[in-house]
Amino acid sequence: MTIGKEQMMRAAYIEATQNLVVRETSIPQPGPDQVRVRVDYVGICGSDLHYYFTGANGAFVVREPLIPGHELSGRVDDDPLGVWECGRPVTVHPATFGTPLPEIIDEPHLWPGGAYLGSASTTPHTQGALAEYILVERDMIRPLPESLPVRRAVLAEPLAVALHGIAQAGGVAGARVLVTGAGPIGLLAVAAAAAAGASSICATDVLPGPLARASALGADTVINVAADEVPESAYDIVLECSGVAPSISSALRAVRARGTVVQVGMVPNENRPLNIAPFISKEVRWVGTFRFKDEIDRAVALLDSHPSIERVITHEVSAESIEEAFQIARDSEQSGKVIVSMWPEGG
Template identity: 60%
Template sequence: MRALVIRGTLDLVDAELPTPEPGPGEVRLRMAYGGICGSDLHYWAHGANAEYVLREPLVPGHEVSGTVDLDPRGDLAVGTPVVVHPARFGLPQAGLEASPHLWPGGSYLGSAATWPHTQGGMSEYLVVRQDMVRPLPADLPLRRAALAEPLAVALHAMTVAGDVAGARVLVSGCGPIGLLAVAAARRRGAAEIVAADVLAGPLSRAVGVGADATVQVGAEALPDGVFDVVLECSGVPAAIGPALRGARRRGVVVQVGMVPDEPRPVNLAALVSRELQLRGTFRFHDEIDEAIRMLTDDVGLEAVITHELPADQAEQAFRTAQDSEASGKVLVRLWHDGELVGDHRGDQGSAPVAEQRRTEGTA
């Protein structure tokens, strides 16, 4: 089978790998779409994502949709459209019974956090455990369904934030996760949502998915001390201090964006003087099921997808995803030979350049 493989910094190839065979309790999927996540970009651009460093070639991709190719147990019919919950949970821990995504020893598709690395889904075929498979409603296209994983991340951040019904919410950073956080806050009943970013492009997209107002950081001042909940989605350390100052007294600030694994100065004065609660959020538990329902109900969420490129233009897709002014979510259209459900093409950008395919014997 063909697969996209990151071999090192700025070294992405189209490789030939053995087609996997499902074992007991597993299902083989034929992949259709893979969304480019920030972690995928970091592995490609820097050879590492925070503390997780590439030590072997890695197939990226955990934001994936496709169809069932082979279910040895016969529970899922061939051609059933699905998305994948990308986590295998680890060892149960006392006090964390309801949070298996935090159990140690787990794994995540397309991640260098494990050794050997956990290979991802930007390939022709993917074998996963059956309990990781989520069949889709007939009216949810595979293209839109590829947003299920990042939307689940945003919904889990809302869970961590607590009840936001009637709340004033600030979303700091309007990349794909920030955009989906705007939509998730609207879904959970926020009364007012303000989106903040340094760039105009992401802010215009935030309005399209439900933001009531925007602030272009650097050109405008963020409101001070007025938000019940702040979702810091940029992961930029310099944005954490302003996010804290945006929260009202005893407000809640949720750090959604992954920050660098290194010491950085952060102004925490407002955290103390306003008795704020600063909370972390990591991946998700079962919010992917809510994400599927939400994507089925709200066709407008597809606007988060700004670009779709075929797998033979994968390097161009990764470069496009680096340009946060021009792009929201960038999808790679994989080597699915059947008719894709809802397969309408997105904006492929201006003059994408396909890199010559290089065939490798192994990853």
Template identity: 40%
Template sequence: MSDDRMADNLGLVAHAKEDVRVEALPEPVPAADEAVVEIAFGGICGSDLHYWLHGAAGQSILREPMLLGHEIVGTVLEPAADGTGPAAGTRVAVHPATPIDDGSAPFPADRPNLSPAGTYLGSAARMPHTAGAFARRVALPARMLRPLPAGLDLRLASLAEPAAVAWHGVGQAGDVEGQRVLVIGTGPIGALAIAVARRHGAAEVVATDLHEHPRALAERLGARAMDARDAEGIAALHADVVIESSGTVPGLAAAISGARRGGTVVMLGLQRAGEIAVPMASAITRELTLVGSFRFNDEIDDVLEALADGSLDAAPVISHELPIERGLDALELARDASVSSKVLLTFGEHEGVDA
């Protein structure tokens, strides 16, 4: 075993609100249908930040220590004993969802992302919690593993999971080819929505944000950037499709304002639980289509191919890389949208870069 593999199996574990620790974990003991994966990169998601800052992500409340992380890529060390899944040495991305139909509520068979009892890596929605994969070595169900296309490196592939969220969200609007697309909020998901919309042939993409850093990123991705406080300018856009990715009440109001009559607003950013104020009269009288978007299904496969062939220009979304030993610094960096976009944790021999 290499020196790197003999190193402590460090992981990022949430214990409670404002209590996340870098800890040495036991070596994974896989079930027959699980492979042991050596994690290379892990992207910090908004849900990871919520567990750290609030001890909860929406209605998923942390009630026991939980390994964070679901945006992960790596290399198979030990294949599943039952013969399923990729062989040792295969570089893989991970689809972190497990659809479960427990009969509690019906959902379309072709939309397993809507299964009410489904689980997700790094989620406290259920007890026991579903452990994430921010560790040097983890055991994962072989069915979750997606071999990387030839030529796609692990660093870029680390964007596959959040890009699949954006791909699904843009897809909820239908065909965007030749249309004007407005993206509200240029955090990592909004930035990836810009890249996806351009990949799908949008004639123009306009993006808004409060901060200069994400607006500059939007322009690097080929969008026209606007200050999110420019209410008059946003209302004058008359966008065919609006992707609301901020998950804020003002963002949703801006999305409705920026849509043309008869246009479509995709609610990609998750709003807070409970009632919120929405300008529904405008949505009704302008006959807007409001559609939700939650996670994704098999879009991750399309994303991997698009990243590999270069048609999805997403690399600029990665802003920083820090080693797992600096996991708390990475969280601090990721929470500050004025200076960062997608912050990656590195787990192996990859050197972290404060870009």
């Protein structure tokens, strides 16, 4: 049977390394525990860049066509139970949680067997948001306050990552904070730390563009580590957002004795040279952070109360030029957060 055009949608698939194809596919039909969302905006994340440019994100390899994208905002299109009215502005928690473990019963983001939108970590792959419509579980829906624009709400997911990092530090109120790496997550970490009452914030990077953006989002000082060294033992908390080995070693030197380093930036699943002598001699608390648990709710509230966070968005690219969005997002000197404005309804 021929499917009518009104039952089809456009979606962008990574078919192979640096090969992204927009094609038509059937509009998904929601079950009773699902909601269909009409996507307005999608943010390009580092994992999306890895999938597109290298065909893999760490150990997760693209083995079948993958729709990327897990940072999204849009509007409810179809809720079979009628809980959410059609047109209601929303964002989405992109995770479905796996098998509960009693020892970490309150940390569902760490349970095994979970999935994440736009990820090759599962087989079949979990398709993402670079499409006109996306189907999500009902408990993934996050309604937006009336005062929060849908465009700004696309930042809820990456801001939640930054907020989870701050939570892993035990909070930053009154603390001297260093943020290493002023990419999109680092920039949102700066903004979140400023909103949380850090006494001072320093941001580092190797490029002037990201440092200028960090200053605009609340960093009191910035350091270009390509030319200058970070002060030793000068910070209470370091949010390491680069994932680069020299930066991690620098973070351990920069934190004070008995201070805290939170590893926010993802690193490859391989051995890398690190200097951990300061970690030992200063009895540093060094903790990991993986995605987030429920901080997306606080992220929505923070985006609503702090409109200036939207400055992290430097480029908005039409869905007609999705590959251009990936190229721009790869250039960290030129861009902060790059978002894609999806195909307008009826367009």
